[in-house]
Amino acid sequence: MTQPQYIPCMLIRGGTSKGAYFLASDLPQSPEARDQLLIKIMGSGDVQQINGIGGGTTLTSKVAIISPSQSSDAEIDYLFAQVGVENKTVDTKPSCGNILSGVVAFASEKGLVELGDGSTTIRVKNINTNTIIEVTAETPNKKLKIDGTTSIDGVPGTGSPVLLNFLDVGGSKTGKLFPTGLLKEDINGIEVTCIDAAVPMVHIPASALGLVGNETKLEIDSNAELLKKIESIRIIAGEKMGLGDVSGSVIPKVSIVSPPHGVGSITSRYLVPHNCHASHAVTGAICVGAASLIEGTVTHQQAKDPSSLVVIEHPSGKIDVKITLLEGEFEPVIAQAALVRTARPLFKGDVYVA
Known part of the structure; x- marks a missing residue:
């Protein structure tokens, strides 16, 4: 008889999405085994995901996998996984900036980063796109602030602002801003x-x-x-x-x-x-x-x-x-792209996998 697993997890509303956040060390190291586990956790293969913690939509069937960075120019590594709803699939090709806005909350809860007094900026390496994002959150008295007056369309209420500053995002997957070589x-x-x-x-x-x-x-x-x-x-x-x-x-x-x-x-x-x-x-x-x-x-x-x-x-x-666009030798360079989100932790605990 297979023994049940209890895997530490946080559910966080990041921007206009909601996802399950895990430490990479708490999941199988094999991508195949990891993906099968995520499919089971989220309840994929059913449009309602009734047998898992997914919310039955693409915006609520998302996973963040977090670890201390292996890169010298970042503190946290972030791998995003889009888990299918009616289909039993896991796609790690794209990234998700909304889910990224919850990384500071998760990393601080897990003791992966030290919060500053006033505000904290964490350099996050997005494994999906091999890019760096600076994530800044309000941390008065070295405590993460969740409540605030910032509102974002698509989310009821207000919260503390989370600034996302994406660096050099051109060619995130293809290596070129215009991969076909044409503007249109x-x-x-x-x-x-x-x-x-x-x-x-x-x-x-x-x-x-x-x-x-x-x-x-x-x-x-x-x-x-x-x-x-x-x-x-x-x-x-x-x-x-x-x-x-x-x-x-x-x-x-x-x-x-x-x-x-x-x-x-x-x-x-x-x-x-x-x-x-x-x-x-x-x-x-x-x-x-x-x-x-x-x-x-x-x-x-x-x-x-x-x-x-x-x-x-x-x-x-x-x-x-806010886009900072520079002239490049062959095509424009997107030096920075910045925007504001909010994030709210919803629960922390263990997800049960039979």
Whole structure:
């Protein structure tokens, strides 16, 4: 008879997502065994994840795997895992900036970092993309502050701000900001931009899909013909970007872009990738924000008076991202991308695995 396992875990709401946080040392070292365990923990293979701790959506079926950094230029290593909901899959190709915002809370609880008096900045190495992010949290009297007055669209209430400063995010997975070598190109008769800034993405003008751009999540998710058309574009784009057959992967992600419908710089409907995000991914916001500043992209064509502070309208409101764009020898360089999130620990304990 197999003995039950009790694995230490924290559930944390990070940004507009929610995930289970584990120490890498508490999980199997084999990626295959680790992934099978995560599938069991989250209850994947069931749209409701009723037999696990997943929340039945892509935004609540996420895992952060944390360890002391093996790199000399970071303190913490962070591996993100997107665990399938109805499918028994684990994808560690993409990163998640929302879940990243909970890393300070977890690392301090586990004694991996020492908190400063006033504020604490931790350099985190994202294993998924091999990039460095500076994460800053408020720590008065060397205690992590959770409550505060900062609000983010997509999350009820307010909390203490967590500043995420992404460094040099161009070519996060492909090695190039524009992996196809083009600022825009035709796929299936539609002009799109394929770009890799924090996450590989395909940006598609809403008008080219017969949309206005401010459609609700429900309107997009219920349009099977639209989703089929987008997936066909995404699969071809994945090949062109050097990602191979992406039919079983969540990258590249897709953004349906259009001019702002309110006070923002641009409107985005972010797909994850087979349904619309209820708000917007952090990495996706960086990618859309950066592309909106680069002339020649379809994203720039949709943006209104883009500046270094890009305000992206999404189904739940807006997300602001500050982009530092420099001229490079062959293509633009995204030196920094900064934005503010909040995070809230929900529980700590042991997850039971039979």
